[in-house]
Amino acid sequence: MHRALFIQELLVHICEFLHIDRDDLWSTISEKRVAKATLASLARTSRIFHDPAIRSLWSVQTDLTPLILCLGDSVVLGDEDTSWFSGEAKLAYRQPPSAAQLSRFIKYAQYIESIQLEYPPAIDIKILDELLSLSWPPSVSTHQRLVFFPNLKAIKWDCYYVPFDYLSLLLGPRMRNLVLVMRVEDVAMECTLDAFKYHAPSLDKFSRHDTFKQSSLVVVTCLGLNSFQTLTYINLAQTYHSSSVMWIMLSRLPYLEELKCRIPLKDYGGQRPLLPKTQFPSLNSLTLYCDGEQSNSFESFLTVFMPVERRPYGLRHLKLFNRSTPFAEVDQPPYIQQMVDLCDPTVLTSFSFQGEQAYHPGLSDITLARLTPLLTLRSLRIVELLPMGTIDLDNSAVAEMASSGQCMAQSRETDFAVGKSFLGGYTEDNAGRTHSPCSALPSSLVDVHCR
Structure with a gap:
């Protein structure tokens, strides 16, 4: 039985619900405007709504201008047209801020939980660095002067004209999620990453998105990430360079x-495999993307990722996104068998494969024989086959998948799924034929789901 909530707690929940982009680093501009307008109106409704609404309004910021303007007339706005691309700050100090202005700055900085600085930045955050050298009133503690955002939890950094070193000004003890967008190869960014462990000791999620494909510093990134022993989530799907050293x-x-x-274009043949003592001790979800042109890119990668002595990883979810190799090649043993060997047969619960339309003229090649290695995974519950694009699904393919789904369901109540949006021939008539072989089993367990 849940306890009754206090009025103040209810107000906070209402404001958090209205602020739809509170935990979303990728919300659209229109969504943010609607959320802010709604909360601003709510803040003016009554005094009791004012404080929780203001906190929600400040919780996500797309630039730091509102916060800097809390310093009042001590800051002057510069030439906006020339500052974005020249590297010069838009704001400059006219005079030292007063104690009241600094207190107001600290008050609202404590409300900020997510900062999304996108290119081009609306403000050059170098002005925050100048705050450190100002004379602060005695009422402000040393910790407040050094950590501007004590409650900050997430940052999306897409400011390529601002030196990467200044990112440390935003980090704090509660920092959990860091998203870096790389538009150029920044040596300083790569080499400084490991130093941030002192500014963000609680970081547990890291994502890097490259807008260019020729990156040679990903290994340095991983070396820096190795300093964050608290990491539970890493997304390098949009990073186009890796090696066995990175995996280790x-x-x-x-x-x-x-x-x-992402598995890149390079060939992994001859690379040193992982040692048993360097296996991922807690990994339970692995997603691999392959854009290589070589048909053996997956196979050669597996020779690196395959643990010595075939000690399986404790993976629960395995997803493969392949845009390089024809379906008929990758879906035959020993390919599927190699992927199965990566997993503990008593642990893996879901397997997903997504391929490019150009290599998939139809799904008739997906036979039960090619899925046989998956049947050895006793804990498997979900199998997804998601070709990209619209293809025709003929009757024979429908019947074959129905048989596969029935066989899996009879053995372990497996959920066999095919993406509806990718199947041009998946009609209600086909759906009836698909489900009919499985009519003796609970439909919730064996339906060919339309995901």
């Missing part, structure tokens, strides 16, 4: 639970 570094993170990464 990441495998040493003791609490890493979810990893998304």
